[in-house]
Amino acid sequence: MKKVLIIVDTSRNTGRQLLAGAEKYIRAFDRWQVHTKPPEYLEIEYEIADNLNRFDGFFICDAKNISRILETDKPKIINYIDEKNSPNAISIITDSAMIGKMAADYFYSLGFKHFAYCGFENIPWSEKRLQSYQLQVISYGFEKIYVYNDSSTYLDKKQPVIEWLKGLPKPICVFGCNDDRAIYIMEACKVAGISVPEEVAVLGVDNDELVCNLSSPPLSSILLNFETAGFIGAKLLGSSMRDKILDQNINVEPVEVIERQSTEVLAVEDKEVVSALIFIRNNFHKLIQARDVVEATTLSRRTLEYRFRTHLNRTIKQEIDRFRINYIKQSLAKTDFPVYQIAQSLDFTAAEHFSRYFKNLTGESPGEFRKRMSETE
Numbered sequence: 001m002k003k004v005l006i007i008v009d010t011s012r013n014t015g016r017q018l019l020a021g022a023e024k025y026i027r028a029f030d031r032w033q034v035h036t037k038p039p040e041y042l043e044i045e046y047e048i049a050d051n052l053n054r055f056d057g058f059f060i061c062d063a064k065n066i067s068r069i070l071e072t073d074k075p076k077i078i079n080y081i082d083e084k085n086s087p088n089a090i091s092i093i094t095d096s097a098m099i100g101k102m103a104a105d106y107f108y109s110l111g112f113k114h115f116a117y118c119g120f121e122n123i124p125w126s127e128k129r130l131q132s133y134q135l136q137v138i139s140y141g142f143e144k145i146y147v148y149n150d151s152s153t154y155l156d157k158k159q160p161v162i163e164w165l166k167g168l169p170k171p172i173c174v175f176g177c178n179d180d181r182a183i184y185i186m187e188a189c190k191v192a193g194i195s196v197p198e199e200v201a202v203l204g205v206d207n208d209e210l211v212c213n214l215s216s217p218p219l220s221s222i223l224l225n226f227e228t229a230g231f232i233g234a235k236l237l238g239s240s241m242r243d244k245i246l247d248q249n250i251n252v253e254p255v256e257v258i259e260r261q262s263t264e265v266l267a268v269e270d271k272e273v274v275s276a277l278i279f280i281r282n283n284f285h286k287l288i289q290a291r292d293v294v295e296a297t298t299l300s301r302r303t304l305e306y307r308f309r310t311h312l313n314r315t316i317k318q319e320i321d322r323f324r325i326n327y328i329k330q331s332l333a334k335t336d337f338p339v340y341q342i343a344q345s346l347d348f349t350a351a352e353h354f355s356r357y358f359k360n361l362t363g364e365s366p367g368e369f370r371k372r373m374s375e376t377e
Contacts, residue, residue: 002241003054004032005069008061013208014226015061018079018092021230022059030238057241059233061092075240077233090236092229094252096125099222100132100175103203106257107173108140109322110201111268111311114169116146118161118185119177126177129205133175140313146172152184161188170199171267179204183215186262197265207258217261222254225333225373255333255373256326268311272297276304276316284323287347290316325361332366333373339366 006022008015026032035055058069058076069076070089079092107115115137119126130147137145148164165188176182182204189196196202196217204212207221229252236248257263266274279296280288293316294301308316324346331342343354359365364372 001031001033002056002238003035004057004059004237004241005035005055006059007036007066007069008059013206013211014079014224017226018059018061018230018233021227021232022234023230024227025231025234025238029235032238057237059237075237077237079229088240090233090240090248090250092226092233092250092252094125094224095254096128097132099205099224099254100129100134101136102222102254102257103129103175103205104133104136104140106203106263107175107201108137109312109314110173110263111266111273112171112173112201113142113267114146114172115142116148116168116172116174117177118148118174118181120181121149121151123177129175129177159188159191161185162192165189165192165194165200168200171201171265172199173201173203173263173267176202176204179206179208179211179219179221182219182221182262183211186215186217186219197262201265201267202262203257205254212258212260215262217264220260220263221258223256223258223333224252225255226252228373256329270307270311272299272304273307273311276308277319280316280320280323284320284327285346288320290320293320321361325358328358328366329362329369332370342366 006019008019010016010019026034052068052072052074055074057074058072060066060069060076061079070078073088076089077092078089104115115133117130117133119130126149130149134145146164146168148161150161152159152161161184165185174182174185176185182202185200186196186202189200189202194200202219204219204221205224207223212219212221229250232250236250266277268274268277275297276293279293283292290305291301294304297304299307305316308314308319312319314322327346328342331337331345337345339355340351343351346354348354348357355365355367358369362369
């Protein structure tokens with residue numbers, strides 16, 4: 001039986017999800033003698049370092065004081081914040097380019113014209129998310145985003161972030177590089193007397209549900225598929241301990257934006273477009289068409305289509321499809337509902353028609369998407 005040392009920070013969602021995925025693999029397909037490290041890492045660093053030869057492999061997530069483990073040539077899974085190279089390591093890496101793009105696309109879909117970012121200084125993944133976010137915003141025709149980078153977590157009225165927020169044009173959206181930064185911005189808004197989401201809409205990354213739901217207002221966040229990464233990582237670690245050591249990366253993709261109150265706003269000044277968007281949001285689960293949306297306004301079809309393209313760069317039908325596809329993806333990724341049941345919830349009379357609809361818009365069938373998002377690949 002292989003001995004594996006697992007060092008995971010279970011106080012955060014990333015660590016809990018990675019561990020949950022690894023546990024599912026171990027229970028179903030393998031048997032390891034698992035060793036864990038107590039929270040007081042610094043106090044027992046030397047004890048672990050002196051006994052590395054006892055272990056056949058390592059599973060590490062954002063732990064501190066593990067330099068000796070990183071240097072060993074034994075198989076290891078690493079989700080390490082400093083992104084340092086390590087021999088014989090299978091690295092779990094978040095797809096920061098896709099994360100930044102998803103954030104920009106989401107805010108743009110809400111009609112925002114002003115975009116901002118809050119990240120950490122000198123942290124590679126934060127910088128990558130900023131770059132991708134900025135490129136996508138520029139691709140929509142906007143010339144500037146407002147950036148605030150530092151590593152502070154303490155707020156008082158003298159903090160520069162307060163003045164930065166006060167000086168931003170409103171309404172504006174702020175993308176936090178993770179949930180911590182997003183909540184930092186919301187707390188700063190409270191100190192500054194700025195309303196969230198009416199003046200500043202805020203989006204984070206990681207979707208740590210305890211953190212997001214306890215914030216005030218509840219924080220919208222990008223969900224990352226860490227449980228699948230944990231499952232795949234454990235599978236590859238098992239293979240590396242038995243056979244040839246694998247040298248590859250596990251890419252953690254963003255799944256979707258989990259919407260909560262911090263972004264529950266439509267940044268469109270056109271009242272007719274807002275009325276149409278509210279109608280779509282409340283009725284997308286029905287088989288509504290563009291003409292139904294038009295009837296919810298006082299405009300003609302031609303005029304409303306023109307205003308949709310002007311404000312959202314989408315047609316009415318594309319906006320209906322966007323709501324439906326987001327709902328379908330969430331249902332496939334987060335529930336065990338059969339495809340026919342999800343189809344019925346959207347008023348589709350046949351699962352085959354539903355599957356064709358999904359594949360035409362996403363490039364993969366519902367089953368293929370669910371398989372990719374699941375812990376069994």
